[in-house]
Amino acid sequence: MKEFYLKPKIISSLKGYNANAFLNDLIAGIIVAIIALPLSIALALASGVEPARGVYTAIAAGFIVSLLGGSRVQIAGPTAAFATIVAGVVATNGMDGLFLATVMAGIILIVMGLLKLGSFIKYMPHTITVGFTGGIAVTILLGQIKDFLGLTYADGVKPIETAEKIEANIEAISTFSPWALLIGAISLIILIFYPKIEKKIPPSLIAVIVAALMVKFIPIFDKGVYTIGDLYTIPTGLPKAEFLNFEITAEKIIAVIPNAITIAVLAGVESLLSCVVADSMVNSKHNPNSELVAQGFGNIASVFFGGIPATGAIARTSANAKNGGRTPVAGMVHAVCLLLVLLFLMPYAALIPMPTIAAILFMVAYNMSEWRKFVGIVKQKRVTDIIVLFVTFALTVVFDLVVAIAVGLALHIVFILMAKINKRVKV
Numbered sequence: 001m002k003e004f005y006l007k008p009k010i011i012s013s014l015k016g017y018n019a020n021a022f023l024n025d026l027i028a029g030i031i032v033a034i035i036a037l038p039l040s041i042a043l044a045l046a047s048g049v050e051p052a053r054g055v056y057t058a059i060a061a062g063f064i065v066s067l068l069g070g071s072r073v074q075i076a077g078p079t080a081a082f083a084t085i086v087a088g089v090v091a092t093n094g095m096d097g098l099f100l101a102t103v104m105a106g107i108i109l110i111v112m113g114l115l116k117l118g119s120f121i122k123y124m125p126h127t128i129t130v131g132f133t134g135g136i137a138v139t140i141l142l143g144q145i146k147d148f149l150g151l152t153y154a155d156g157v158k159p160i161e162t163a164e165k166i167e168a169n170i171e172a173i174s175t176f177s178p179w180a181l182l183i184g185a186i187s188l189i190i191l192i193f194y195p196k197i198e199k200k201i202p203p204s205l206i207a208v209i210v211a212a213l214m215v216k217f218i219p220i221f222d223k224g225v226y227t228i229g230d231l232y233t234i235p236t237g238l239p240k241a242e243f244l245n246f247e248i249t250a251e252k253i254i255a256v257i258p259n260a261i262t263i264a265v266l267a268g269v270e271s272l273l274s275c276v277v278a279d280s281m282v283n284s285k286h287n288p289n290s291e292l293v294a295q296g297f298g299n300i301a302s303v304f305f306g307g308i309p310a311t312g313a314i315a316r317t318s319a320n321a322k323n324g325g326r327t328p329v330a331g332m333v334h335a336v337c338l339l340l341v342l343l344f345l346m347p348y349a350a351l352i353p354m355p356t357i358a359a360i361l362f363m364v365a366y367n368m369s370e371w372r373k374f375v376g377i378v379k380q381k382r383v384t385d386i387i388v389l390f391v392t393f394a395l396t397v398v399f400d401l402v403v404a405i406a407v408g409l410a411l412h413i414v415f416i417l418m419a420k421i422n423k424r425v426k427v
Contacts (some may be wrong), residue, residue: 028325029333066331070287118288135396150180179224229350239306
């Protein structure tokens with residue numbers, strides 16, 4: 001009998017499951033939760049939303065994707081790829097617009113899985129994925145200069161576009177805080193060098209603890225360094241069902257359609273790329289269509305739980321595999337651990353210094369930039385690939401991901417058609 005094409009991986013993974021396997025998943029899940037906590041907070045702030053929303057996302061999407069997904073070790077949650085998209089949607093359409101766009105994206109992902117399109121997403125041109133990934137990394141880096149240097153914008157200044165961020169930073173340079181820079185630099189040093197000394201404890205956790213203690217107990221940092229608690233309200237307990245008060249209109253639905261498509265495509269591509277990486281680490285084979293359906297339900301669950309768009313996170317998925325996670329139970333443990341943090345420890349997030357958040361995001365931007373792949377494409381000296389790469393990269397930085405992917409794909413198709421025409425003419 002042919003296996004159901006949307007069968008979640010957890011069904012086959014739990015055959016022969018025992019106490020030893022659970023212990024391995026438990027340890028891996030706890031470690032991934034420790035890694036995910038500061039990252040989730042940082043990525044929420046990079047997305048222009050409250051810090052707790054990143055944790056909401058990791059809990060809801062993380063649990064649902066592990067439960068329904070097509071990978072043994074996939075860890076889902078907020079990722080840097082969505083930061084600029086989310087910030088743009090929130091700025092133009094508010095949280096209700098983000099809610100709509102994400103629900104629509106979730107439906108698109110589910111339909112893609114039902115139509116067995118999971119196998120086709122991997123054919124997204126490599127030059128385009130490298131181009132927009134590098135562009136997103138640059139926009140994240142530029143967006144964190146403010147907090148890394150301790151700059152204070154004038155009232156009403158909330159830059160979204162890259163040019164606006166650069167202009168706002170230049171105008172606010174007189175508010176530069178050397179103490180913020182010092183905290184940011186110390187955090188960055190820890191993030192870079194701590195893994196060379198000890199690999200079991202996440203460097204982001206060490207950086208957060210060290211920086212928070214310095215700001216809390218060393219008087220010189222009292223006024224020069226903002227913490228999350230200085231700028232945001234940290235909620236306690238479960239999120240409220242704010243979606244019940246959202247204003248949903250036909251105009252708003254139409255306005256967010258391009259963003260919904262972008263979120264769906266990006267979630268599909270990044271999740272399946274993460275699954276491919278995970279397969280090589282645990283000697284497994286993922287189910288792409290099941291994964292797309294899970295990502296769809298995970299994104300819908302995320303925004304109903306107060307979160308933001310989510311996808312498979314390659315770094316957290318790799319950490320799960322490296323630390324012994326071998327079934328979706330590890331991802332579910334990670335989500336439950338974060339839920340416990342949300343219920344009992346979340347107020348302590350208010351102590352985290354903003355320059356430390358910026359330093360964490362600097363490392364995220366560097367790691368996702370894929371600059372080696374970027375250089376590799378250039379070294380191949382294929383003019384059409386280089387053009388698509390740089391156009392996608394530039395449009396991502398200057399405009400947004402929607403424009404970048406659309407133009408990049410159009411150029412890629414044009415170059416393919418031109419090559420075929422030239423081949424026929426030569427014959």
